[in-house]
Amino acid sequence: MLKAGRIWALGAMSGTSLDGVDAAMVETDGEAIYGFGDSSYRAYSPDEQSVLKAALGRWPGDDVAAATRIVQQAHEEVLSGFDGAELVGFHGQTLAHEPGGRGTHQVGDGAALAAALNLPVVWDFRSADMELGGEGAPLAPFFHFACARWIGADAPLAFLNLGGVGNLTWVDPRKARPEEDGALLAFDTGPANAPINDLMMTRRGEPFDRDGALARQGEVVQGALELFLQEGYFTRMPPKSLDRDAFADMIGLVNELSDADAVATLTGMSAAAVLRGMEHCPVSPGRLLVTGGGRHNPVLMEMLRVALDCPVEPVEAVGLNGDMLEAQAFAHLAVRVRRGLPTSCPGTTGVRAAVSGGISSQPGEAERSA
Numbered sequence: 488m489l490k491a492g493r494i495w496a497l498g499a500m501s502g503t504s505l506d507g508v509d510a511a512m513v514e515t516d517g518e519a520i521y522g523f524g525d526s527s528y529r530a531y532s533p534d535e536q537s538v539l540k541a542a543l544g545r546w547p548g549d550d551v552a553a554a555t556r557i558v559q560q561a562h563e564e565v566l567s568g569f570d571g572a573e574l575v576g577f578h579g580q581t582l583a584h585e586p587g588g589r590g591t592h593q594v595g596d597g598a599a600l601a602a603a604l605n606l607p608v609v610w611d612f613r614s615a616d617m618e619l620g621g622e623g624a625p626l627a628p629f630f631h632f633a634c635a636r637w638i639g640a641d642a643p644l645a646f647l648n649l650g651g652v653g654n655l656t657w658v659d660p661r662k663a664r665p666e667e668d669g670a671l672l673a674f675d676t677g678p679a680n681a682p683i684n685d686l687m688m689t690r691r692g693e694p695f696d697r698d699g700a701l702a703r704q705g706e707v708v709q710g711a712l713e714l715f716l717q718e719g720y721f722t723r724m725p726p727k728s729l730d731r732d733a734f735a736d737m738i739g740l741v742n743e744l745s746d747a748d749a750v751a752t753l754t755g756m757s758a759a760a761v762l763r764g765m766e767h768c769p770v771s772p773g774r775l776l777v778t779g780g781g782r783h784n785p786v787l788m789e790m791l792r793v794a795l796d797c798p799v800e801p802v803e804a805v806g807l808n809g810d811m812l813e814a815q816a817f818a819h820l821a822v823r824v825r826r827g828l829p830t831s832c833p834g835t836t837g838v839r840a841a842v843s844g845g846i847s848s849q850p851g852e853a854e855r856s857a
Contacts, residue, residue: 493519508562607850623728650781
């Protein structure tokens, strides 16, 4: 049994950027945050990244054994380096995500991880939500609500995660609970770093546009940007979510451009997707706090600052760690699952009712959590 009150939980996240595994400790009771602990990062090697990228889009029954081994080993390596954890939240690696279709597919075995770490592990966070009609993503919003409370926010604000895909969480911290009507609205905005990273690797052999240096040398081609914004996804009402490669054809819109103009245009597309997303907020947020790798891109951040009426700041401005926020989220969510608290609700994923998702595995056994 999980002891009552606050505990130290350890969370891990391997995102759609496929750069590596983040791991971080959070002291929480599943509702409030009481403190943040150690964190660590285990990068994927270029060879490992190649295997993972080759497995994207594959579903259960396809051959993903090599990708699964990499994900499992990387998580065991980084998570075994922590002391004091009482519970682990393990997201695994998303290979495919198709709301309303085949569902969602994360590789990684939480039961095997529980045995390796000799700790209880909560995993497969998305399936229960999708079984009840939800999008299965995004899942960090319940943690964003706790973060808004932790920083003392007293008015609506928004969190923007710029990972491979962008996702936005609008939060009203005046509500009593995250599942309360009107407390949260969350959805994927569109592609963020993934297309930029893919183009950089294809054309330059570099994993990303460091400091936005190449984008700064180019110009946004408006014709390509306008074609991108015609995609029907942007007019859909949230909640809504995307697979990493749902906008893969946007690369085709910049095929004929120079490297600099192509990266500048993809960066402009990522920013424009966020701007369209902000139009869905119930009321304008007082500030936009940015997490994920995209906050390190000054060109992307400046595009957002120029276009939005509210302050745009990295989450470090309020004492949070933008590199570890998603890993911390799964630590927090793991505690919620073990205590039967919801991890998603109609406002975050479109699920029919608030639901607590996840499988809880003890060392040597796995069982669906109640």
